[in-house]
Amino acid sequence: MSVEVAGTARAKADGPLKIAVPRGALLGGTLDALDAVGIDTTAVRGESRALIFPGSEVTLVTMRPSDVPTYVEAGAADVGITGKDVLLEQSDRVVYEMLDLGYGRCRMVLAGRKDDERLGESERRLGMMRIATKYPRIAQRHFESTGHQAEVIEVKGSVELAPLIGLADGIVDLVATGRTLKENDLEVREEILVCTARFVANRVAHKLRGGEVDELARKLREATTR
Amino acid sequence: MIHPIPPGTRDVLPDEMRELRRLHLALIEVFESRGYGEVATPAIEYDEVLGRGDGRTAGSAYRFFDESGDLLALRSDMTVPIARLAATRYAGAESPLRFCYLANAYRAVRPQRGQMREFAQAGVELIGAPAPDGTAEVVEVLEAVLDAAGLQRAVIGLGDADLYRQLLSEFGVEGEARDSVLERLAMHDLVGLEAELSELEGIGDEQVATCIALSQLRGGSEVLDEARSIGGAAVERATARIGETYEALADRGAAGRVQIDLGLLRDLGYYSGAILEVYDPALGHVLGGGGRYDGLLKRFGLDLPAAGFALYVERLHIAQAEEQPGGGEP
Numbered sequence: 001m002s003v004e005v006a007g008t009a010r011a012k013a014d015g016p017l018k019i020a021v022p023r024g025a026l027l028g029g030t031l032d033a034l035d036a037v038g039i040d041t042t043a044v045r046g047e048s049r050a051l052i053f054p055g056s057e058v059t060l061v062t063m064r065p066s067d068v069p070t071y072v073e074a075g076a077a078d079v080g081i082t083g084k085d086v087l088l089e090q091s092d093r094v095v096y097e098m099l100d101l102g103y104g105r106c107r108m109v110l111a112g113r114k115d116d117e118r119l120g121e122s123e124r125r126l127g128m129m130r131i132a133t134k135y136p137r138i139a140q141r142h143f144e145s146t147g148h149q150a151e152v153i154e155v156k157g158s159v160e161l162a163p164l165i166g167l168a169d170g171i172v173d174l175v176a177t178g179r180t181l182k183e184n185d186l187e188v189r190e191e192i193l194v195c196t197a198r199f200v201a202n203r204v205a206h207k208l209r210g211g212e213v214d215e216l217a218r219k220l221r222e223a224t225t226r
Numbered sequence: 227m228i229h230p231i232p233p234g235t236r237d238v239l240p241d242e243m244r245e246l247r248r249l250h251l252a253l254i255e256v257f258e259s260r261g262y263g264e265v266a267t268p269a270i271e272y273d274e275v276l277g278r279g280d281g282r283t284a285g286s287a288y289r290f291f292d293e294s295g296d297l298l299a300l301r302s303d304m305t306v307p308i309a310r311l312a313a314t315r316y317a318g319a320e321s322p323l324r325f326c327y328l329a330n331a332y333r334a335v336r337p338q339r340g341q342m343r344e345f346a347q348a349g350v351e352l353i354g355a356p357a358p359d360g361t362a363e364v365v366e367v368l369e370a371v372l373d374a375a376g377l378q379r380a381v382i383g384l385g386d387a388d389l390y391r392q393l394l395s396e397f398g399v400e401g402e403a404r405d406s407v408l409e410r411l412a413m414h415d416l417v418g419l420e421a422e423l424s425e426l427e428g429i430g431d432e433q434v435a436t437c438i439a440l441s442q443l444r445g446g447s448e449v450l451d452e453a454r455s456i457g458g459a460a461v462e463r464a465t466a467r468i469g470e471t472y473e474a475l476a477d478r479g480a481a482g483r484v485q486i487d488l489g490l491l492r493d494l495g496y497y498s499g500a501i502l503e504v505y506d507p508a509l510g511h512v513l514g515g516g517g518r519y520d521g522l523l524k525r526f527g528l529d530l531p532a533a534g535f536a537l538y539v540e541r542l543h544i545a546q547a548e549e550q551p552g553g554g555e556p
Contacts, residue, residue, distance in 0.1 A: 014507060073510070074510045074511075075509065075510015075511065076510065092336050094413075096413075096414035096415075096416070097413075097414065097415045097416060097417050097418065098414075098416050098417075099416065099417065100417045198417060202510050203414070203510075203511070203512060204505045204506075204507075204509065204510050204511065204512065205510070206414070207381065207383055207444060207485065207487065207503070207505050208381055208505055208507055210444050210445070214442060
């Protein structure tokens with residue numbers, strides 16, 4: 001049989017429509033939205049640790065939000081839901097962004113230590129701010145577009161740690177309530193953008209299963225803009 | 227000892243090569259049987275010559291100086307080299323000219339994405355045959371070649387490259403703002419499109435709704451009526467062009483697997499009029515595409531209309547393997 005050749009993961013567009021569902025902060029809102037359009041989500045809400053929940057019309061596939069563009073781009077999932085932050089960070093993934101679902105609202109911000117002028121001082125005296133983030137591309141793009149010089153340091157875990165022990169002068173991170181910032185003695189210095197959940201579709205599924213994809217998008221639009 | 231090769235390149239071993247070779251022969255046989263003679267051009271050309279055809283795209287990803295200081299480039303497709311070949315070797319020849327090719331092309335890759343920087347394309351160029359008949363002939367060859375590859379379920383999207391350019395002009399959107407909106411449309415970023423359009427001067431809710439509704443229209447010939455009901459001179463012209471091509475296809479009995487798609491927008495700078503994209507349900511990626519580039523040959527001094535398509539051979543092979551599990555015998 002053939003091997004993986006042209007950088008194209010193989011996937012079938014037959015059978016029930018496969019929907020990539022984000023676990024984590026967006027899960028609740030996503031399941032509510034799917035309920036509202038008549039898709040049964042009881043199995044996903046249960047205690048099961050399964051990842052795939054087959055149905056007759058649609059199959060729900062749960063995954064990390066940051067994996068949604070990967071699965072949808074390859075066509076392993078036909079459509080999916082993930083945050084705008086994920087789409088911007090992985091802007092080279094080719095997925096069709098069909099709809100702003102409105103929920104899961106949070107802000108991407110630049111934050112520094114409270115009452116601490118290290119951010120401005122570093123830029124003035126050293127020509128560079130050191131910024132820790134889980135979103136290196138969004139951060140880099142923001143500083144470039146606002147004319148600031150920054151050394152962007154990518155970290156995987158709790159980014160609040162970085163300015164507290166001197167890895168960075170500030171952070172770029174996603175903030176929902178602001179509690180984590182406050183507890184770590186950090187404050188918002190600049191708002192970069194607002195992120196919400198988005199409905200995305202695979203390029204081929206959008207063409208070959210247009211009826212189903214459009215219908216789902218239409219119902220989701222109705223359900224989320226009420 | 228393990229000796230690496232650059233990411234985005236690969237070796238082919240006998241089992242796969244045998245299947246690929248069968249596919250190659252099947253493709254070329256269809257092309258030749260329809261009067262498309264196979265040509266080969268050098269993988270490296272003068273950067274200035276290739277750049278002539280590239281228009282707004284960035285051109286070749288790989289450029290280097292040769293020993294006498296000339297800037298050379300690796301081709302990123304076969305359409306531009308064949309336009310160069312036709313203008314140079316066939317000036318004054320009787321048209322239409324029909325060429326086919328099966329050749330490697332080279333594009334930049336993004337790291338960690340499994341993209342290929344060297345990949346094979348198979349396709350045809352029909353030079354000197356205007357729309358709609360020239361386009362219909364090319365689509366007919368495309369269908370035959372998909373059949374020969376065993377991809378009976380493959381679908382061909384048919385759209386119009388000028389639709390949104392003209393529609394936006396009609397709305398009074400020009401220059402950088404227009405390019406930026408076209409970019410959103412090409413990426414199918416509907417959320418960004420809506421936001422960006424709404425911010426433009428002179429664009430109201432109605433125009434935004436028109437753009438979004440048009441980009442979602444795909445299906446049979448009824449789509450053209452739906453588009454016309456949305457209205458406007460640009461839509462009228464584009465639907466008339468698509469309608470003519472579709473009729474020409476129907477006359478040849480070749481409209482069956484064509485899906486009219488008003489949301490199609492290809493990012494190569496040289497397209498004008500009809501554009502094509504090819505999909506198969508077995509694969510989440512586009513198998514190939516093409517369309518008309520009536521202005522391309524003129525850039526090389528030969529003012530002839532042209533159309534063609536290119537298929538990614540490795541992707542065809544993957545789709546073929548998916549459609550005929552365990553097989554490989556055509």
